[in-house]
Amino acid sequence: MTDTEFGSQTAEPSPLAEAELYERLKGWFLEDRRAQSEWYKDAESDFAFHAGHGQWEEADRQRLKGQNRPCVTFNRIGPAVAAVVGMEVANRQEVRFIPRTTSSKMSQSLDPATGQPINIPVAGADDQGPAELYTGAALYLRDQCNAEDEESDAFQDTAICGMGWTETRVDYDEDPDGKIVIDRVDPLEMAWDARAAKRNLVDARRLHRAREIDIAVAREMFPGLGDEALDAGWARPALLDAAPHDREAARNYANAASTDDRNRKTVTIVETEWCEYQTEFRVANPATGEVMDVTDENKLAELRQRAEAAEVELAVQRKRKRVYRRAFLGGALLESGLAQSQTGFKFKAITGYRDRNKRQWVGLVRAMRDPQRWANALFSSVLNSIQTSGKGIMAERGAFDNDQQAEADWANAGRIVWLKTGALSGMTPRVTPKPPAIMPTGVEGLMQFALQSMRDVSGINVEMLGLADRGQAASLEYQRRQAATTILAPFFDGLRRYRKDQGRLLLHLIRDYLSDGRLVRIAGPDYERYVPLIRGDDVLEFDIIVDDAPVSPNQKEATWAILQQMLPLLMKQPLSIEAWGK
Numbered sequence: 111m112t113d114t115e116f117g118s119q120t121a122e123p124s125p126l127a128e129a130e131l132y133e134r135l136k137g138w139f140l141e142d143r144r145a146q147s148e149w150y151k152d153a154e155s156d157f158a159f160h161a162g163h164g165q166w167e168e169a170d171r172q173r174l175k176g177q178n179r180p181c182v183t184f185n186r187i188g189p190a191v192a193a194v195v196g197m198e199v200a201n202r203q204e205v206r207f208i209p210r211t212t213s214s215k216m217s218q219s220l221d222p223a224t225g226q227p228i229n230i231p232v233a234g235a236d237d238q239g240p241a242e243l244y245t246g247a248a249l250y251l252r253d254q255c256n257a258e259d260e261e262s263d264a265f266q267d268t269a270i271c272g273m274g275w276t277e278t279r280v281d282y283d284e285d286p287d288g289k290i291v292i293d294r295v296d297p298l299e300m301a302w303d304a305r306a307a308k309r310n311l312v313d314a315r316r317l318h319r320a321r322e323i324d325i326a327v328a329r330e331m332f333p334g335l336g337d338e339a340l341d342a343g344w345a346r347p348a349l350l351d352a353a354p355h356d357r358e359a360a361r362n363y364a365n366a367a368s369t370d371d372r373n374r375k376t377v378t379i380v381e382t383e384w385c386e387y388q389t390e391f392r393v394a395n396p397a398t399g400e401v402m403d404v405t406d407e408n409k410l411a412e413l414r415q416r417a418e419a420a421e422v423e424l425a426v427q428r429k430r431k432r433v434y435r436r437a438f439l440g441g442a443l444l445e446s447g448l449a450q451s452q453t454g455f456k457f458k459a460i461t462g463y464r465d466r467n468k469r470q471w472v473g474l475v476r477a478m479r480d481p482q483r484w485a486n487a488l489f490s491s492v493l494n495s496i497q498t499s500g501k502g503i504m505a506e507r508g509a510f511d512n513d514q515q516a517e518a519d520w521a522n523a524g525r526i527v528w529l530k531t532g533a534l535s536g537m538t539p540r541v542t543p544k545p546p547a548i549m550p551t552g553v554e555g556l557m558q559f560a561l562q563s564m565r566d567v568s569g570i571n572v573e574m575l576g577l578a579d580r581g582q583a584a585s586l587e588y589q590r591r592q593a594a595t596t597i598l599a600p601f602f603d604g605l606r607r608y609r610k611d612q613g614r615l616l617l618h619l620i621r622d623y624l625s626d627g628r629l630v631r632i633a634g635p636d637y638e639r640y641v642p643l644i645r646g647d648d649v650l651e652f653d654i655i656v657d658d659a660p661v662s663p664n665q666k667e668a669t670w671a672i673l674q675q676m677l678p679l680l681m682k683q684p685l686s687i688e689a690w691g692k
């Protein structure tokens with residue numbers, strides 16, 4: 111397989127045999143996928159509610175249709191989710207890399223105890239340049255792949271179903287030298303470690319993605335393999351939810367169900383990333399101060415023999431190193447090897463609210479589904495009552511010339527309904543209108559409560575939606591909008607943590623794959639230039655800082671509010687024109 115969109119890396123032989131590795135990874139996927147089977151059903155329902163076409167139970171829809179009653183749907187979930195996503199778009203953040211190493215430059219100072227001059231290292235003086243270079247490179251490369259738009263789509267998934275996913279990889283299809291690609295991934299394609307419980311699944315040991323791929327594309331990705339070997343039919347949701355899985359019979363698990371269809375144009379391929387632990391030894395020579403990492407125990411024994419011969423006692427520390435691997439599964443093991451990055455998984459999650467008992471993550475739609483159903487049912491009942499109230503008549507037998515024709519023409523204002531002579535002029539008319547139905551007391555309050563409940567359960571008030579039609583001070587409206595933001599803090603906290611994890615992954619991909627001298631655009635407040643991206647080993651560790659982007663409208667608004675308070679004082683100061691320009 112060539113370096114395609116999945117970003118292949120030179121494969122390293124796995125400790126497990128190929129068949130054993132395939133069964134192990136397949137068992138992991140089935141275990142994790144079935145552990146979250148209830149979440150997948152709820153997530154599908156959440157997306158249907160957000161789209162506005164899944165807000166009626168099918169049985170209720172058919173019943174109302176049979177009674178010729180309306181199925182009214184006022185989709186109020188869509189605007190609520192759009193308001194949250196719009197808040198993220200208007201307040202996008204950027205990641206900066208801050209050097210953690212110490213510069214070789216020294217500055218002199220006086221020791222407060224002795225009064226003697228001492229040299230103090232200047233932190234970050236030499237490393238600021240590489241830090242700005244990597245920060246600018248990350249912004250430039252993210253801009254090239256429209257990362258902000260993809261992450262906004264993933265955040266919308268989080269607001270809807272509780273989980274959003276992106277994939278970060280180095281792609282070689284468009285650019286032979288490599289290009290950073292950040293794509294949004296459909297949450298229903300993902301499966302994750304069933305034991306992971308931390309926000310953004312940072313404690314997951316394995317992640318899976320099962321998706322449908324055109325069979326022609328699959329043949330190009332894995333040439334020389336038959337269609338049956340390419341298709342992981344056992345990973346299709348329809349088959350997974352059909353019956354419990356027998357782990358012992360995994361080798362013979364109904365894979366043929368997907369290959370019997372000769373006309374099928376797609377195949378299912380499962381991509382799995384997992385981490386393993388490898389034992390390493392850190393060996394220090396006290397005589398020379400040299401420190402080295404050893405992975406082979408035979409090499410360690412040889413070093414100890416040399417040290418004993420030289421009458422030197424080595425300091426040995428045993429440690430565990432995390433190694434990331436990835437594999438592609440079809441009807442057989444298609445490919446396996448080291449993951450593209452040894453920093454973390456290329457699939458990154460953004461999580462919403464935590465459901466501790468079910469070990470799931472939920473979004474805003476989950477709590478709004480029942481109020482939305484109730485509002486729809488209430489409005490449909492009121493509308494049907496209005497449509498049918500007082501529209502019928504009560505008549506005696508024989509009052510009409512033709513009973514069937516009268517029944518057909520009564521509601522038609524342009525037709526004459528003929529009655530027998532004396533049917534209306536007698537002492538007691540033989541035809542009289544039905545008494546109109548009286549609307550129950552408090553219906554208006556119930557309708558208002560149905561609408562209010564959707565805002566109550568989600569925490570999204572009318573100020574956040576921009577629908578407040580009452581007269582109130584701008585400061586009060588701002589405070590209420592900020593209160594809604596506080597309620598939604600778990601979603602933005604998950605997004606902030608995602609940016610940190612994704613920033614670490616992006617930094618290592620830039621250093622390991624893209625630091626080949628290519629030109630990247632570095633923009634500053636007063637300049638814009640192209641700088642060659644060259645790997646420098648002098649800066650190894652960075653702190654990942656997430657800041658508000660300067661293009662944020664709210665950031666500009668807050669900055670202007672502060673400047674308005676300072677301007678009267680600054681105007682009184684004797685500042686030059688150059689100072690005002692800065």
